[in-house]
Every structure is written in C-alpha cells, then in structure tokens.
Amino acid sequence: MAPMRDDPAPAAARLLETAACIGRLLQGELRRRATELGLQLVHLQALAYLARANRYSDTAIALTEYLGTSKGTVSQSLQLLLREGLIWRTTDEKDRRVIHLGLTARGRKALNALGFLSEWNAALAALPPDEIAAADEAMTGALRKLQRRTGNLTFGVCRSCDHFRIEGADAFRCALTGEPLSAQDSALICREHRLATVQELRARARLASARRR
Ligand code: SF4
Secondary structure (H helix, E strand, O other): OOOOOOOHHHHHHHHHHHHHHHHHHHHHHHHHHHHHOOOOHHHHHHHHHHHHEOOOOOOHHHHHHHHOOOHHHHHHHHHHHHHOOOEEEEEOOOOOOOEEEEEOHHHHHHHHHHOOOHHHHHHHHOOOHHHHHHHHHHHHHHHHHHHHHHOOOOOOEHHHEOOEEEEEOOEEEEOOOOOEEOHHHHOOEOOOOOEOOHHHHHHHHHHHHHHHO
16 A cells, blocks of 8 residues: 655645745844834835846836835835935936836945845755755745746746846846846846746756856
8 A cells, every 4th residue: 555645735834834934034124124224124125126126127117016015105215215325216228218226335235234134044054955955946846836827927036037048158148038148137136037947947057057167
C-alpha cells in the first residue's frame, strides 16, 4: 500500500498566513521608521518603489497601481516628496504626456538610512541556504500560477520576467517592447512583469554563475 501523504490544504493555508504575517511585520517596522523621520508609511513606500522602478514604471499611475491606493493619496504623497526635495520629476522626451519620477540624492540617502531590508536579511542569514532556495522555489511557483489564474500584474524584478531575453554577457532585451536592457535595468521592477517559470529562472541563474567564473 502506498504511504499516506499529508493533506496539503492546511500547509497551503499556513503558507499564505505566514507570507501575510511577514508582510505585516515588515510593514509595521517600516511604519515605525517612517514615523521617526516625520513621514508616513506611504511616503516611504513611494520612495522605495521609485528607487527600483524601471523606465516603463516610474510614473504616478504605475505607483498608484503598485500601492493599490487612490490617485489622490499618491498625488498628495508625491507633492510632499517633491517639496521635501526627496524626488524629481521630468517630462518624457518622446511622449510629453508622460512624467517620469525618481529619487534625488537626498531621497536616496534617506532611503538608505532606513536600512530598508536589514531586518529581513538578518533573519534569513540564520537559515540554511537550501531551505531558502526551496522556499524561493515554492513561492515563485505559487506566484506564477496565481498570476496566470488572476491575470493580475506583480511588479516583479525584470530579470525574472517571461519577456526577459539574454543576448550576451551584459546585453539583454525586453521581448515585449523590443528595446535593449542594461544590466542595471535588469535589476529594476516593472509594471509589465510576468514571472518566468522556475525552470527558466534556474537556467538563467546557472548561466549567470557560469559567466561570473
Ligand atoms: S522584460 Fe519584462 S520586466 Fe523587463 S522591461 Fe520587459 S516587460 Fe518589463
């Protein structure tokens, strides 16, 4: 007789609850640090987003989608960040209707001073690397399936996108727009991101590590 397998339903529910708890905990920590700086959580979230958004995603509308909040809240937050000299804004050279946003040196300094992911990195440093890799694989697979089922966007990192193509050592291309991407672009987040398969992500990681040798 085949051995009985544990019912995956409770583990799946626990996984979701754990992911939500991690999100709440890190958000609480970020809120505390924002208060110390005389800012609100949404201001820091906007700074953290704009520090990593690529050229297709560094706009007020993309930030509104990312935060899942109202246009009014985002507009007020951006006005405050502009007044404080923490962000800049500039009109797109090709399409004058598009306004790009980014962090000033002062904004970047404020964000760096927060040690944005220091608690998370310290917590994970205590775990064995193979456990982290297994958790990464499970969560990546679940996220990809969820994205396919719901059709919702994930604002993921470019190099993990289905549309990301490697053309050389430091030469990449977006198959969606056809435009070249730099190594720096590949580390930014994008509103058009569609998560690649776990197998594809593994193959890219192997290629990157072979190139580093
Ligand atoms: S490859 Fe994906 S994440 Fe990167 S720019 Fe293209 S659509 Fe955006």
